[in-house]
Amino acid sequence: MSGRNLSSLQKKVWGGSIPLEIRLVSSECRTFDHSDPYLIQFPRLSYLPFLLPRLHAFFSSFLIDPDVSFSEGWLSYEDVPLKWHYPVGLLYDLYSGSEPAYPAGRGNLGTKEPSVSNEESRAENDILPWQLTVHFTEWPVEQLFKLDAEGRVLHDSFINSVKEADFLRNGTAKVVMSLSKDDSTQLWQSVEKHDLPMFNAVNQKLLNPQGSNLRHLPVKLYLPHATPSITEEKPMPGSLRVVQALITPALSSRQPQTLGTALNSILPTLFPSRRSPLLAQAVLHGAVVPLSANVEDLVRAATYADGWLHLVIVMMS
Incomplete structure (x- = not known):
């Protein structure tokens, strides 16, 4: 992909946002869950803790304990505490149940407008705005690290x-x-x-460090609802399996590493083909990424702000 196309793709990625509707948990609301919702269009690449001061100020008149610090705040979706160190877009792709956008044709992520059917569009509208719940007590210490007021x-x-x-x-x-x-x-x-x-x-x-080329590409694969222990009968709500592996920019044949070759190497049972998704698909920034996509191009233009490609693996129906 040319530098111009990479720049265009990066602008699209940074322009991505999600409408959020955030409500105060009823157990902390002095008006028995009649507080107004907090509505915001929030960047996909940002982080939920940035919202906590605004949420605390907005809900302070409804809080049973208005003196609680905003840094005690945490958010959940359908009773699943949301990991605050994950970007919002990744959390949405993992938990919202939203149907990802599909490319209109073959090509790399971002080169063509997604084609979404009327049925899929209606399903998306049912999910948006993404409805979250904010809490300022009962921090889930077993699932989330504590925050601090200074950030x-x-x-x-x-x-x-x-x-x-x-x-x-x-x-x-x-x-x-x-x-x-x-x-x-x-x-x-x-x-x-x-x-x-x-x-x-x-x-x-x-x-672009002087005098060196990229050795490996920072990619994390997220498999939702993976059972964390073989002794458990059912997966815990919100459980994940995160997979990492060393991914080189090029294959031994010197051909560029595509998403298909990388996934086939790391998760061969889910991606038995390097060219066609048969059992699962990779979702990045709410869109299915074609297996033909050049992974180095994605790293240069479509990572989250922390430098990682956070790819959600979604099973095909």
């Missing part, structure tokens, strides 16, 4: 993810560790402000 925990989690992606790309985290303090601050502020030009000014330094 250090979220910041550190994001930076650690950036470092992991950098280590995979280059075999060392030297590139991200050598960023100036101003660059590191700008990278985080670009995520807080959802500012693509500010982000790219730093991200291009991470993707």
